[in-house]
Amino acid sequence: MAGAGGGGCPAGGNDFQWCFSQVKGAVDEDVAEADIISTVEFNYSGDLLATGDKGGRVVIFQREQENKSRPHSRGEYNVYSTFQSHEPEFDYLKSLEIEEKINKIRWLPQQNAAHFLLSTNDKTIKLWKISERDKRAEGYNLKDEDGRLRDPFRITALRVPILKPMDLMVEASPRRIFANAHTYHINSISVNSDHETYLSADDLRINLWHLEITDRSFNIVDIKPANMEELTEVITAAEFHPHQCNVFVYSSSKGTIRLCDMRSSALCDRHSKFFEEPEDPSSRSFFSEIISSISDVKFSHSGRYMMTRDYLSVKVWDLNMENRPVETHQVHEYLRSKLCSLYENDCIFDKFECCWNGSDSAIMTGSYNNFFRMFDRNARRDVTLEASRENSKPRASLKPRKVCTGGKRKKDEISVDSLDFNKKILHTAWHPMENIIAVAATNNLYIFQDKIN
Amino acid sequence: MFARGLKRKCVDQEDDGEGALAGFGTIPSYSLQRQSLLDMSLVKLQLCHMLVEPNLCRSVLIANTVRQIQEEMTRDGVGQGAAPQSTGRAPLDRLVSTEILCRTVRGPEAGCPVPDLGDGPLQGPLPEICTVDAAEVPRSPQSNPWEMDSPRESRGSFQKSLDQIFETLEHKNHSSMEDLFSDMDSSYYDLDTVLTGMMTSAKPGLCDGLEGFAAAAPPPGSTCKSDLAEVDHVVEILVET
Secondary structure (H helix, E strand, O other): OOOOOOOOOOOOOOOOOEEEEEEEOOOOOOOOHHHOEEEEEEOOOOOEEEEEEOOOEEEEEEEOOOOOOOOOOOOOEEEEEEEEOOOOEEEOOOOEEEOOOOOEEEEOOOOOOOEEEEEEOOOOEEEEEEEEEEEEEEOOOOEOOOOOEOOHHHOOOOOOOEEEEEEEEEEEEEEEEEOOOOOOOOOEEEEOOOOOEEEEEOOOEEEEEEOOEEEEEEEEEEOOOOOHHHOOOOEEEEEEOOOOOOEEEEEEOOOOEEEEEOOOOOOOOOOOEEEOOOOOHHHOOOOHHHHHOOOEEEEOOOOOEEEEEOOOEEEEEEOOOOOOOOEEEEOOHHHHHHHHHHHHOOHHHOOOOEEEOOOOOEEEEEOEOOEEEEEEOOOOEEEEEEOOHHHOOOOOEOOOOEEEOOOOOOOOEEEHHHOOOOOEOOEEEEOOOOOEEEEEEOOEEEEEEEOOO | OOOOOOOOOOOOOOOHHHHHHHOOOOOOOHHHHHHHHHHHHHHHHHHHHHOOOOOHHHHHHHHHHHHHHHHHHHHOOOOOOOOHHHHOOOHHHHHOOHHHHHOOOOOHHHOOOOOOOOOOOOOOOOHHHOOOOOOOOOOOHHHOOOOOOOOHHHHHHHHHHHHHHHHHHHHOOHHHHHHHHOOOOOOOOOHHHHHHHHHOOOOOOHHHHHHHHHHOOOOOOOOOOOOHHHHHHHHHHHHOO
């Protein structure tokens, strides 16, 4: 797929053939700030897809059952529930606003008919229950059909209320609110494999919660220096191991990852493993530290690997090898010579996320100009695709894109200087089992499917 | 001051203001680039301390960058009290376009930064590519201090205020940068305090202004949200337009 100029990808083998499926969101050029999507997450079955936005809203899409009479048409995602998760708040003590932007959503594994998810803004985590109601009771004794109380003296006979079907109603209700535990901005939440606890991480601390208990949390990592003047490193992301409920990792702004075991001590300030790649002295610049800052860390589904995203690359680490990653994939190396401009306009601080596919054979991350990158680990191939309204015909194949770095620009290539740095894809998600991906492009959510599915 | 028409590596369509640079040869010196980066970083840090709630990660990364530059400058024995005026170069050098910092030895198509608007996102510090959150950097495009189109006079005076900042930093020791993070939890960042500190010709520069931060208690009933008029005022002061 790489190097296939402007043509389509050859089918066969492990090659993906991505096609447009759906796009959600307003078409207007004028983007309302509140509509900017800030997180995207599939649930464990992939039937539900949640997005959070800067306005504090959560929108959940549900995959429709496939239509048997048209076996080639995939199940589409349609709106299932929309609710306001967080509201803007004001911290009177510090005279600062607390944004309602949803930083992360994490689903809980499903245990009964209802669905549960955790959503968080900078300061407060909420557990939401999303449940369906499709029946209602009729024939109450004490109430009329319209709810008015009946005069008890008028009741002459008793009847048993019967359940009648009604239009499906999806209700979201906040079941727990986990507040006041973070002085700094929450950047990550992660549900533990025990399904009872979860962690929340801010710039300097990580807390462990029990899902049932809101008035207490345990601090398990604290990197705040006694003297804040000595602060040189912050926590950027954290995640629990998918199978070992005592293990979690957290990444830092200096490009390091620490793996901690909660069995070793109550406060996990001392790591069990420390992952850091030695710096290449030949490429050192004043921006080296900034671009090494890790913006996302994700365990593979197998639990054997983890992936980190820094400004220019994605790295895959084997948990058994701390001194260097086993794979490094360049996302947009052509930006290396532009770092100064990107520093000046603050783009260098953009936090891109990354994700694995269900089988851990491929990884995906976003870039600028509404481009996103996919790396096939087995075939050692990568492709650049674009999320745009122009390529939005149903089931239209996505054409690989190419950025030209200098010299002659071929047809269909785009030059580095023409890239739109306002169109950044920070959030992407991959269906846990199928080749369906969700890509958030500012205020639009694109869903792509693999034709060969 | 310097002969125009000296051979430059890249095509330059600028006016007199830019012609002065021609005298320095093709690529500005490393120390010039470094100085420029330091200045830019300091401006960024100031701005982020004035706003709603600073993004701690960003602040830490910028502060670390500043520290690195300072350390290197100290190792090189640069800037012993020295304001760039003493080097004898035109004050314009200090405001070298940031694009130059990114230019390493490149081929002909690298081209000069033509600061006219509309050239594509990375040609110089154009406002339309500014992707900083609206909440974070409320600059108005015209007042971008790095824009090379600004008249010489205004650049000169902005130049002076940066010198003050730089001087103050040079004279203080390393720990001065850390003042930025003191009282992080409960500081009220007063825009006026910093600017007052910056603009008076007596010693106070960046750090004094920031010490003012730590000491200031939040005035009752006020919020950190600068209203737009105040921000415009700030930016005006910065560029002396």
